[in-house]
Amino acid sequence: xxxxxxxxxxxxxxxxxxxxxxxxxxxxHDYLFxxxxxxxxxxxxxxxxxxxxxxxxxxxxEDRFSAKMPNASFSTLKIQPSEPxxxxxxxxxxxxxxxxxxxxxxxxxxTVV
Amino acid sequence: xxxxxxxxxxxxxxxxxxxINCTYTDSSSTYLYWYKQEPGAGLQLLTYIFSNMxxxxxxxxxxxxxxxxxxxxxxxxxxxxxxxAIYFCAETKPGGYQKVTFGTGTKLQVIP
Numbered sequence: 451x452x453x454x455x456x457x458x459x460x461x462x463x464x465x466x467x468x469x470x471x472x473x474x475x476x477x478x479h480d481y482l483f484x485x486x487x488x489x490x491x492x493x494x495x496x497x498x499x500x501x502x503x504x505x506x507x508x509x510x511x512e513d514r515f516s517a518k519m520p521n522a523s524f525s526t527l528k529i530q531p532s533e534p535x536x537x538x539x540x541x542x543x544x545x546x547x548x549x550x551x552x553x554x555x556x557x558x559x560x561t562v563v
Numbered sequence: 564x565x566x567x568x569x570x571x572x573x574x575x576x577x578x579x580x581x582x583i584n585c586t587y588t589d590s591s592s593t594y595l596y597w598y599k600q601e602p603g604a605g606l607q608l609l610t611y612i613f614s615n616m617x618x619x620x621x622x623x624x625x626x627x628x629x630x631x632x633x634x635x636x637x638x639x640x641x642x643x644x645x646x647x648a649i650y651f652c653a654e655t656k657p658g659g660y661q662k663v664t665f666g667t668g669t670k671l672q673v674i675p
Contacts, residue, residue: 492666
């Protein structure tokens, strides 16, 4: 397996634009997580899914953020409208019920100008 | 509380031992982890310890857990320049094994 795959690796967008981040978890994993990493706040859990169903979205900062998982092999994190304070590295991770180890993607570095 | 705290920065000389410390507040934590993040990459699991253990050793890595003080440490023996990275302490709780709470991360700098 190629691991968790995120796209794009880098995204630069203007304030007010919609941004969509994509993630393909490891095949067979039934948990998927979205994290945000900043210098100020460290690594924050935004939302996680189990079997494609959102379980805990208490970390999603505002209604501007939304996440979907239409099937077991794909998830998106959308920010609409984006703001400069959303600039961060966004990580997707996946794990399986049998093993709590979380496997991380390479991250998407988002810059909102 | 659910905070997991770490010192932000540690600098050691190549060949010395590194000790990275972590404190957590929730005594019900079940698994405690150490993850490593190299520049420009995601986090990678290094090792973990179950809460009923005091120590775990894996090659150059030694994890010590003091449940009474809620203190976790990671010792890296014979530190190499390739060990330079950010190290995250993390925990999970009963019933929420998949929800991992990460610490603030400690940046380890190894000086040649």
